[in-house]
């Protein structure tokens with residue numbers, strides 16, 4: 001351990017963890033390690049070392065003083081001595097940057113291999129097995145219904161993928177080859193760096209990684225080798241490999257993730273009319289792969305362990321694990337953007353995906369915008385109750401929060417000291433002397449906006465011809481699995497700019513369609529006058545952070561370069577406007593930003609840079625890693641405490657004792673769903689109102705009792721219902737109106753002007769939907785508006801759209817303190833200002849102040865609240881607090897529902913009762929309880 005390089009991400013051996021504590025499983029699609037097979041005809045490690053150490057064919061090697069080919073004028077070419085693909089990512093001690101860029105440990109001082117040279121296609125490397133499937137299927141699959149028909153005929157599920165002609169001998173070669181564990185060249189470098197930094201800083205325990213090897217593994221099926229690989233990774237590297245079939249991986253990653261989720265999460269809706277079919281066909285693979293992860297984690301989990309799931313590849317995993325391990329501590333962090341609900345709803349599997357995510361607690365996002373979108377999407381698509389903090393499910397609360405990832409400057413600074421970086425800094429400084437340099441390194445997919453950037457640069461040159469010869473754009477483009485024709489389009493633009501503006505000594509765009517070694521990458525960030533990011537959407541963008549660190553002037557006099565940054569990146573929202581923020585869709589704006597960057601005074605650059613440096617230093621990867629884990633602990637603690645306190649059933653004997661010992665009693669009894677079954681429920685059995693009335697009459701007979709019934713109904717309806725119990729107090733329209741016992745007048749709490757104003761706004765929205773939903777109607781109550789769609793001609797459609805109407809009102813009318821709630825056949829809109837608990841508080845204060853004995857007055861020493869709905873929870877909380885504060889001697893709060901609650905007792909059926917033949921409904925149970933109180937009350941009355 002002591003000898004490990006400071007650059008190396010450290011993964012402690014499993015044995016150490018086993019004795020110490022609870023484990024942290026970090027589930028991410030790709031493990032930080034993969035396997036290199038030493039095949040008979042592949043270069044051995046020693047021969048590869050020899051290559052790196054200069055024993056390569058001398059005729060192909062440039063002289064030491066040769067100009068670095070990276071920046072040789074046209075055609076842009078590969079840097080000298082670029083090792084072949086199979087040499088990449090094979091040395092231990094690699095460092096990853098955000099995009100999974102592999103970088104050699106600088107201990108290996110002579111080797112400067114390329115990083116992730118061409119983002120090798122899955123199964124496309126010659127030191128690893130080939131996939132059993134052809135991936136991806138050609139785009140033409142969408143044009144040929146017949147292909148699907150044929151697949152169906154053959155009884156196959158999923159994407160129709162012809163078998164490759166891979167031979168049996170291929171499998172045998174790999175089954176018998178020697179192998180080594182090497183650093184993986186794909187995956188989330190930002191996450192790995194953060195985990196490594198947190199471990200180094202001692203602020204988080206080492207983790208057990210769970211992921212795939214990022215290579216086809218069917219060829220290893222049934223071999224001892226597969227088991228050995230598994231065991232070695234588990235025991236020596238703390239990594240649990242998930243082996244899934246090549247077909248599942250292919251369908252999951254290349255199809256569902258890359259063709260459906262990645263574009264949609266970045267606002268690019270697949271517009272092929274047949275892409276729905278495409279999505280359906282790859283969905284099952286997404287499910288299968290997630291299930292593979294779930295099985296692996298469930299098998300290895302023990303009580304107290306933490307599970308932290310990462311990114312859009314594994315969205316079903318939280319609920320898959322939750323269903324097997326209800327008590328597990330599970331967190332989910334989404335690294336990519338989360339789109340607006342309007343975009344997310346285009347996904348066919350939208351509900352499954354959201355429900356999958358909600359198995360976690362907490363769910364984390366990079367920035368507030370994504371959190372907001374997620375909350376809105378859940379509210380709209382799942383019709384669940386949301387607050388700014390999270391989502392209230394029936395049985396638990398899911399915290400939703402944002403905490404942005406950062407970089408590890410410590411490690412980055414160590415790498416910057418590498419003499420190789422200095423070598424490249426010096427070369428490039430000389431090469432571009434007197435010129436402004438704009439740099440960029442992006443994946444070449446539509447989302448990253450490389451095309452827009454080049455067009456903006458072209459516009460800049462067109463508008464500012466005086467800058468010819470004085471400015472260069474160096475664009476590094478990493479290839480992706482995306483097949484979009486973008487490649488050719490970008491190539492054309494580069495050619496056009498260069499052919500228009502180049503001279504014998506000047507090439508305006510240096511375009512490298514390949515990745516570059518890390519040392520060159522760092523050198524580029526160091527010598528640049530500006531970094532230009534024009535992503536159309538991006539979860540964060542850590543290249544910007546790395547750029548800021550490299551611009552401190554420590555290794556180059558060129559410093560404090562400008563950051564031209566798309567406003568659609570997560571990073572943009574953190575940088576307080578000190579970046580040159582651009583809308584990548586506006587070429588004009590981007591070209592002006594280039595001009596501004598090129599002409600900015602050094603004072604202004606310094607001021608902006610200092611601010612950005614401060615943000616980057618504060619928001620580190622290590623901090624992100626530990627703060628998410630501590631938030632996960634907190635969420636779990638709260639949840640667990642709640643689960644642990646199993647709410648006791650109401651003890652009637654104890655209640656009777658409290659009752660008989662008290663002198664002034666105050667009752668708040670909810671009506672719908674509590675005293676009578678909820679008529680909204682499809683299976684409702686309406687209670688016998690006469691029995692309810694009889695029980696209430698008995699209760700109010702004792703003048704030490706003051707009883708209020710709380711209801712959503714209108715005042716006149718309640719009056720009619722309870723006219724035979726005049727001594728009963730009533731709360732109508734969920735707290736807007738109160739009628740005290742024995743009074744005939746109502747007190748209204750709502751401010752009429754306010755009500756009129758919010759109703760106007762809400763009515764105009766409802767009116768719009770009313771006109772488009774024949775059969776629906778708007779009910780105008782004094783303090784609420786109700787949109788009824790029970791009789792809608794197309795009920796199914798109305799029911800489906802109700803969550804959108806609800807969300808629309810909640811978004812538009814937030815400032816007016818109103819809230820819309822979707823019920824079974826209606827959407828109810830009412831004010832936040834007057835609720836059941838505000839009414840209960842008023843009544844309590846009023847009764848307290850009223851002279852003892854006069855009109856049920858005097859300080860209550862017994863308070864009972866019974867209810868079932870979410871709106872009753874606040875009344876429970878209020879009553880519990882009165883007891884805690886010593887204001888009321890006995891406060892009894894009772895729920896008659898199964899939701900998680902603040903009530904101290906429940907009247908729901910215990911499991912054994914539920915199975916008994918004569919099962920009772922909550923309202924019956926309450927009647928029983930009240931009947932018992934009635935007898936006590938009568939007995940007490942007789943005694944006195």
Ligand SMILES: O=P(O)(O)OC[C@H]1O[C@H](O[C@H]2O[C@H](CO)[C@@H](O)[C@H](O)[C@H]2O)[C@H](O)[C@@H](O)[C@@H]1O
Pocket residue numbers: 097098099100187188189190191257335336337405538539540541542
């Ligand atoms: O291409 P994939 O294998 O599907 O992975 C998606 C990307 O994951 C990583 O980027 C994401 O996380 C970064 C760190 O939180 C964040 O800055 C970025 O915006 C996210 O997209 C990885 O760095 C990329 O290379 C992957 O493409």
